[in-house]
Amino acid sequence: MVASLILLAPMDGLTHVAFRRLVASYGPPDLFYTEMISVRAVVFQPPERDPYLWHTETDRPLIVQLAGREPELFEEAIRRLEERFDFAGYDLNFGCGRGRARRQGWGAALLSEPDLARRIARAARRATRKPLSAKFRSAPGHDLKKLLSFAEGLLAEGVETLILHPRAPEEGFRRPPRWEEIRELKRATGARIIGNGDVFSPEDAKRMLSATGCDGVMIGRAALLRPWIFRDVKAFLKGDPLPEPPAPVEPVLLFAENLKLLPEEWREKRFSLWLFWYLQNFPFGLYYFGRIQKGTSIEAKLNLLRDLLGREEVPPYPVSIRQNR
Ligand SMILES: Cc1cc2nc3c(=O)[nH]c(=O)nc-3n(C[C@H](O)[C@H](O)[C@H](O)COP(=O)(O)O)c2cc1C
Structure with missing residues (x-):
């Protein structure tokens, strides 16, 4: 059996190098994600001097999450990163539901522009041979057909991994995530699917894996509260006893x-x-x-x-x- 992937979620203002190193010191996830980074910033400023891109030997392998709406800027941003760094891969942000993203038409707003999202994926794929993932939410109103066709579009352009946080953009954190949409996405596409949303314990991680058939679990807020959760999830999945938590x-x-x-x-x-x-x-x-x-x-x-x-x-x-x- 292939071991399930356990990932640290991208979180704006939080998953910078200092936090990732803290997580690494307790036991790293299988992949780290940067917080979302604007493709514009990467293209129009010197990436070497951008603290959002700083990293160390410990917070690896590291995926850079990119946000924006212009396919050509995604392509250029990834080319610039490829020339300068050795990141493990790139993630496309189609999930940010904040007002700014809504108004400017990036993040979750792109769930309603599937053709543009596809063009972004195509441009990103042109720029790199490295692993490419996309992270998104449920479609507005939990329209499952729309979600599946959005996902199929990305897969057709060469995105290999899909990460789903199954809450609709209009819900914030108010309602529980609908894990059944993760199961549907796996069943319908057969692609590599990472589930995300309300994994608050090692037991939850196991439950998500078995209830949805997903290939891995991405953990956000629980990792802010327990930066050591990755070692605990891994121990639990192996059937080992949980290590003691650190002194607060x-x-x-x-x-x-x-x-x-x-x-x-x-x-x-x-x-x-x-x-x-x-x-x-x-x-x-x-x-x-x-x-x-x-x-x-x-x-x-x-x-x-x-x-x-x-x-x-x-x-x-x-x-x-x-x-x-
Ligand atoms: C403070 C905060 C910042 C976030 N920033 C990002 C981000 O930059 N990119 C992204 O794709 N998701 C972002 N998210 C969403 C998380 O990656 C994740 O999808 C969400 O928190 C659900 O997972 P959880 O229940 O494990 O927290 C953010 C969430 C929080 C709470």
Whole structure:
């Protein structure tokens, strides 16, 4: 039997090099994904100097997720990346449902422009022989026929892996994901399918694999709360006992150290962005988060966190998300 793939989801503002290195230090996923990166930024700025593309030897293999709507910019962006770096592959973002993406016609907006999405896939395929995946959501209104024909279009252009988060763009995180659409996508296409959405524990990962027949599982928010979840999922799938979780403050200290890999002016904001999620492990996490906002530097915040988390324990799985942003 081929082992199932366990992947770290792309998350804007969060899956930068500092976070990926934290994840790697506990036990890496089979693939890391960058947060979404605009094809325009790659084409019109020097990629070497773009912190969104920075990476280390530990956060590998690394897939770059690209967002945009002009096929020629996808092609040019991938060519530029191919010339300069050795990424493991590229992912096309057809899933971002934010207002900006809606207004500018990229991300999930492209679910309603399947011909343009196909042209993007074709252009990307022209630019590289490396693995190419596409990540998308359910079609608006959960129109399954539309979803399957969108997927078939991408496969016909040479995308090999499809990643589905089965919530419609208009739903945000309000409704549970419809895992049955992952099963349908696998059944109808026979392609390599990665399921995504509400995997909050190693048991959930196993359940998604067996309920949908998908080839792998991508984990987003649960990895923000438990950066060590990949080693746990792998242990669980092998039938091994789950390792003990780290002391609550340990990942915070490691992450603070890793922030040095990012430009100085990014560090405080990225620290806060992650703590908003990580602290949700603890019953009073959102209160703690409010308190540490008063710290005037990363060092001051760390001192407060040492104190607050010194009295905590990581609760058992599943993670519970108290608030989405
Ligand atoms: C804060 C945040 C940022 C995200 N940014 C991206 C992104 O840049 N690209 C993308 O394809 N999906 C993005 N997503 C969606 C996730 O990759 C994933 O599909 C979603 O969170 C569902 O998986 P989960 O239930 O495991 O969190 C983001 C999600 C969150 C919560």
